[in-house]
Amino acid sequence: MSDVSIKLKEVSKSFDGKLIIDTISCDFIKNKVHAILGKSGTGKSVLLKMLIGLFKPDSGKILINGKEAEHYKSVGDFKMSYIFQSSALLNSLTVLDNVTIFLDEHNVDEKESRVSKALKILNELGIKDSANKMPSELSGGMRKRVAIARSLIIEPDILLYDEPTSDLDPINTKTISQIINKLKARGDITQIVVTHDIGFAYSISDTISILDNGQILITGDPDLIKSSKNPILDSI
Amino acid sequence: MNTILAIITGIGESLNLLWLTIKSIKYFGSSMDKFIFQLFDMGNRTVPVAALIALSIGAVLALQTGIQLSNYGMQDKIGGIVGLSVCTELAPVMAAILMAGRVGSSITAELASMSVYEEIAALKTMNIDPVRFLVLPRFLACLITLPVLVIYMDLIGWLGGSLVSSMNQSISVSLSSFYNDLSQVVTFSDIAAGIIKSVFFAIAISITSCSIGLLAQGGPREIGHSVTKSVVASFISILLLDYVLTRFLILVGIL
Ligand SMILES: Nc1ncnc2c1ncn2[C@@H]1O[C@H](COP(=O)(O)OP(=O)(O)OP(=O)(O)O)[C@@H](O)[C@H]1O
Ligand SMILES: [Mg+2]
Numbered sequence: 001m002s003d004v005s006i007k008l009k010e011v012s013k014s015f016d017g018k019l020i021i022d023t024i025s026c027d028f029i030k031n032k033v034h035a036i037l038g039k040s041g042t043g044k045s046v047l048l049k050m051l052i053g054l055f056k057p058d059s060g061k062i063l064i065n066g067k068e069a070e071h072y073k074s075v076g077d078f079k080m081s082y083i084f085q086s087s088a089l090l091n092s093l094t095v096l097d098n099v100t101i102f103l104d105e106h107n108v109d110e111k112e113s114r115v116s117k118a119l120k121i122l123n124e125l126g127i128k129d130s131a132n133k134m135p136s137e138l139s140g141g142m143r144k145r146v147a148i149a150r151s152l153i154i155e156p157d158i159l160l161y162d163e164p165t166s167d168l169d170p171i172n173t174k175t176i177s178q179i180i181n182k183l184k185a186r187g188d189i190t191q192i193v194v195t196h197d198i199g200f201a202y203s204i205s206d207t208i209s210i211l212d213n214g215q216i217l218i219t220g221d222p223d224l225i226k227s228s229k230n231p232i233l234d235s236i
Numbered sequence: 237m238n239t240i241l242a243i244i245t246g247i248g249e250s251l252n253l254l255w256l257t258i259k260s261i262k263y264f265g266s267s268m269d270k271f272i273f274q275l276f277d278m279g280n281r282t283v284p285v286a287a288l289i290a291l292s293i294g295a296v297l298a299l300q301t302g303i304q305l306s307n308y309g310m311q312d313k314i315g316g317i318v319g320l321s322v323c324t325e326l327a328p329v330m331a332a333i334l335m336a337g338r339v340g341s342s343i344t345a346e347l348a349s350m351s352v353y354e355e356i357a358a359l360k361t362m363n364i365d366p367v368r369f370l371v372l373p374r375f376l377a378c379l380i381t382l383p384v385l386v387i388y389m390d391l392i393g394w395l396g397g398s399l400v401s402s403m404n405q406s407i408s409v410s411l412s413s414f415y416n417d418l419s420q421v422v423t424f425s426d427i428a429a430g431i432i433k434s435v436f437f438a439i440a441i442s443i444t445s446c447s448i449g450l451l452a453q454g455g456p457r458e459i460g461h462s463v464t465k466s467v468v469a470s471f472i473s474i475l476l477l478d479y480v481l482t483r484f485l486i487l488v489g490i491l
Contacts, residue, residue: 052361081361088358092346102362105369107266154362 004066005030005158005190006051011060013046020046022214023060033184033191035201037225038211039236044194045085047211048160051192052082065157078158081151085162087143089135089150095122096131099149121149125179141172148179159183161193165200173200180204196236202226246469250447253367254439257375257446260368267373274377281338282385286331290389293326294318294396302400302407311407315414316421318397323422324491327389328430329478332437335382336470340445343374344466347449348459356450371446378442379435386434390427394418425490432490433481440473 006028013021020043028034038044049055050062061068065078089098099118103109109117122128125145135143144164151159161180165173177200183189184204195201201208202222209219212232218225225233264271298318305311347370350356356366398414401407448466452458485491 049357054357054360082358084354084358086354088354090350090355090358091353101364105266105362105364150362 003030004028005064006192007061007063007066009061009063011050011057011062013043013050013055013058015046019214021050021057024214024216025060026209026216026219028190028192029207030190031184031187032206033180033193033204035205035208036192036194036211037196037198037201037208037233037236038194039232040196042211043214044196044211045162048082048162048192048194051158051160052080054082079154079156080158080160081154081156082160083144083147083151083162083164085166087135087140087147089143089146091135093135094131095127095133095135095138095146098135098146099153101150102154118149118153121152122146125149126175140167141169141175144168144172144176145179148176156189158190158192161191161195163195164193165195165197173197176200177203198233198236246447249451250443253371253447253450254443256367257371257443260365260372261376263368264372264376267368270369270373271376274373275380278335278339278377278381281342282331282334282381283388285338286334286385286389287392289330289334290322290327290392291396293330294322294393294398295400297321297326297393298397298400298407299404302404302409306406311401311409312413312417314401314407314409315398315417315419318401318414319394319418319422320426322393322397323390323427323430325430325478325482327386327393328433328437329474331382331385331389331434332441332474333471335378335385335438336441336445336467336474339378339381340441340470341463341467343442343445344449344452344463345459347446348452348462349456351450351452352454352456352458366450371442371450374446375439375442378438382434382438382441383431386430387427390430429485429491432485433478436477436481437474440477441470444469444473 004027008024008026010023010025011021012019012023024047036044036047046055050057064080090101093101096115096118099122100114103114103117108114119128119131122131125148127142127145130138130142135146138146164176168176180191180193181204183191193204205222207219207221208225210217210225210230210232217232218228218230220228298314301317302311302314305314359366359369398411401409401414402411445466448462448469452462482491
């Protein structure tokens with residue numbers, strides 16, 4: 001029980017009468033990396049947005065750290081963060097302000113220590129030089145890293161990534177998988193990564209689930225998934 | 237039928253947002269810098285154009301009524317007539333229309349693009365309330381800017397009227413007799429009536445444009461649609477409110 005970070009119990013969600021998520025039950029184990037693989041339009045983003053509380057499930061339960069909560073972003077001291085498919089940086093703020101916004105708005109620490117915290121994270125992600133740029137001046141890969149920085153400053157217990165490598169070239173993809181693996185090595189953060197890039201999923205995951213038609217077809221470690229020869233793998 | 241339903245839903249959503257905004261006023265302290273930024277931004281967008289509009293409505297009003305009045309030899313009444321129309325009706329309504337066109341539209345465009353590009357959703361995942369973060373500073377800045385704009389347009393409108401009255405050959409009322417008549421006719425409560433109107437206009441404009449912007453969803457095309465919708469909705473609510481408020485102000489004896 002205590003090693004389960006997020007538990008889904010028969011969760012369903014439909015839009016305009018169309019069932020997108022069909023009674024899914026699954027566990028995400030604490031401090032591991034979980035990948036969710038699936039074709040475009042199978043409801044991966046919808047599933048992830050239900051985990052953070054942007055969408056409410058029509059039926060079923062989502063337990064975070066054993067507790068059911070109205071707003072999942074934080075349950076007690078247990079924090080979650082979400083990295084959008086589109087990065088979703090605030091375009092009117094500089095990179096630095098984007099990263100410190102959570103601390104600024106919740107009045108955490110003094111201004112100087114917020115900034116130094118942000119610069120430290122930006123430095124770790126290799127984008128410290130862009131701190132004073134506007135998001136529109138950045139490449140897609142840099143924007144993605146700013147979005148990761150904005151999430152990391154929250155010191156989340158659970159980090160959700162929606163297609164972190166979409167629109168990225170192989171070099172940037174490798175950077176992102178290095179970031180995820182580095183966080184994994186720290187061993188104190190649960191990472192759930194939605195993607196349709198199989199190679200990327202193999203390079204980061206402890207477990208992989210394949211989502212199709214609103215249901216999870218199979219869950220297992222990368223070797224199991226590789227050897228399953230599931231026909232879906234060829235179509236992704 | 238669908239349109240009527242959409243209008244009723246829109247009004248409901250705006251009233252709900254107004255309520256949430258009022259509830260968040262207690263957090264004003266933390267959004268001080270955003271409020272000041274909005275105040276300057278709104279001033280920059282409206283003050284120059286407002287002067288032009290006020291000057292020209294004052295001038296045209298003086299020209300039209302002045303010539304009529306002088307046909308009956310009553311041109312010495314022009315100060316009061318121009319003064320009263322400007323401060324009770326023309327300045328508040330024109331200021332509001334200007335505010336809706338220049339400020340309301342840009343609020344909607346900004347918030348709609350934030351919705352469409354998931355910036356609002358991103359704020360929610362960080363437990364940052366969009367009402368407190370985005371709506372409150374705009375609401376309060378609008379609430380200050382519009383009444384100030386009305387006083388400013390009153391003064392410039394009167395100036396326009398007095399200049400035309402004194403310079404036009406067929407009116408030729410001197411500046412001093414223009415302002416003399418104006419000060420006898422226009423009372424403090426007439427000026428207050430215009431300011432009271434503008435407070436309600438400011439609430440309507442800021443809440444309508446924020447509400448429509450926040451609720452935009454879909455692709456980038458939706459941003460343009462939202463702006464059009466917000467400007468039209470603001471104009472209609474200004475005109476309706478103007479009538480209702482005028483009736484009300486007459487009823488309570490302010491006008
Ligand atoms: N807010 C919404 N309103 C209505 N339908 C929606 C909404 N969000 C998603 N859907 C529908 O849910 C389905 C799944 O969408 P989702 O974005 O989860 O797909 P996805 O698996 O993330 O695809 P991709 O890999 O392209 O990102 C789609 O058919 C979409 O039309
Ligand atoms: Mg998606």
